[in-house]
Amino acid sequence: MAWEIGAPPDQQRRRSDRDVRRSAAHERPRDAYRDIPILQRPTWNHEVAAYFYFGGISAGSAVLGSLSELFAGDRYHTLTRVAQAVSFAALLPCPPLLIDDLGMPSRFHHMLRIFKPSSPMNLGAWTLTVHGSMVTLQAMRMLAVAGKLPVAGKLLRQLPGGALAAASLPAALTLGGYTGVLLGTTSVPVWSTSPLLGALFMASSLNTGTAATSLVTHVVGGQEAGHDPPTLLSLSFGSVELAVLGGYLASSGRAAQPLFRGRGRLLLAGTVAATVIGLSCEVAGTLVPKRRRLFGAIASGATLVAGACLRWSIVRAGAASAADREGTLEAMAPRPGAPGWGNG
């Protein structure tokens, strides 16, 4: 208050003008609806997270099986067969989970009444149909070759395995990533701000698919010593997944906050921790050949846990993100290419 006494009158007025301006800015009313969300709470919950998880495993192991069939010939016979069997097994829970999530389960087939690529969910329904058919065909052919199929064995044995493997790759790869694209093509900030969610789910899909295959292989009979492909693949897929996760969180900015709040942060921490444990155990397995099977099994298990944590963490965060009004306003603030409407 010193200026009121000592300062010359003109300076006094200038300061008081500024003061009035400041108080006018202060007078800007707070938003009356500051606690009311703008977006609706997404309807998706555990069924969708579980579908994303099993669909990812099925897609990842199908890719591994097809690549192994195409590029390794007979050298990794067990790997190819196990991967194809795992892919089929992981596919089985997918349709029930997907159908159960619908508000009108009896109408699940309505997704297949049109082909509409502008909707990732429609494309996904078609992808799951094609992938399911291919994986089932491969599994049946496998049984036919082993002579365990009572009917149509002769016909199935004549199918060229390589061509089937090549034909199954596009649908499997689409299934691995479309789930992330589906979430990314919404208005929910935590899902849609970063362009990397599809890539993240893709990496996780390949990682969990490889881990599931590897786990079953260890149980069935193990691998010979040396740097076998599953170990190297797990190392590269796992580190890429961690890197993409970092990129996703960084490019989401403030929109990623719901992932770090409440119980959700345990899932995110679980994702990172389990992935790191998986990578470390893979390395430990190569360093200590005697304990190779044990370390390999732990690594695969940890990777599978990480994949589940990731799916639930992301799906759960959608509800918190949609409820976060400030986050929504920030994601929908005027930006280049989208000036919006207002008087500002």
Add this chain to the structure above:
Amino acid sequence: MATGRGGEGARGRLGAGLNRRGEVRQAGRGADPVSPPSSQSPVASSPPRPLAQSPHPELAVQALPRSDDLQPTLLEGMVIAPAPVAHEPMGFFTDATLCIGCKACEVACKQWNALPADGMKWSGQSYDNTLHLSATTWRHVSFAEQELPNRGVRWLFNSDVCKHCTAAPCQEACPTGAIIYNEFGNVYVQQDVCNGCGYCVAACPFGVLGRSQADGRAHKCTLCYDRQKDGLEPACAKSCPTDSIKFGPVSELRELAKRRVQEVRGRGESGAYLYGADDAGEYQRLNAFFLLTEEPAAYNLPPAPTRPTARMLSRYLWSAVAGIGLSVVGALTLVAGKGGR
């Protein structure tokens, strides 16, 4: 202005279920060979208020079929009905400066559409216990109570509704094709197709669509499709005592709104603007737009809504980069592998 509104779409029925946006929009006025010539003179049918008169007098006759009409009526169910003829896009212009917060629109909407009550809850949010649009609330009067430190409290009213976007994220997201543009250019959820997947709920940047717990399907404002077909204006617009909710052809409403915003500004409300009347880059204009005086957030509207599909390709691209890249890594590893079992 209202020329040709009479009679043309009389044979059009939604039952075809195939009237997706392209077909509806491409069907030119009078291009439908099945349509009978208009029985009314276009000039004579021009009503003082949009659609005050029924454009489909034939419908009244259909309700009382004569005995010789029965045979063709039975056969009609077996042929595919032609898509409805495109109509001039119809919409809402909601003028917040005229809204008195009476909620007649909310009540009229609930009543006409037979929507259930949302339960007795005190929100503690001024005189607004509805709070937002939902599967069972298709009009919501926002009742914003603003505390101005030196001037006490003031109210901001606005009747919120589905924006009937001209490029609607819900319509683009819908995997079943349940969400369509009807012949009035309105975004409409076909309840006999919707399977309740919930994608539209997450896609809408305004939080309009909700999935009903009662029937598991997505619901929102139909812009009173049933009333429009019978030549009536929507229930909310009909009930609005101050004409804050105006219904009519969007082109006319837009001109009216632009004149109105000038008028309001001239009277000293310098912050008045139109929310959604024109394209705004990524987000195209809305067929239900608003005249507001405060920033959008004050009415709980997003300032610059996102259009999810505009970002879809980049997400697919990154996903493909990851998938193909990691597959190449996998293939190289397998080629280099020494062999196992």
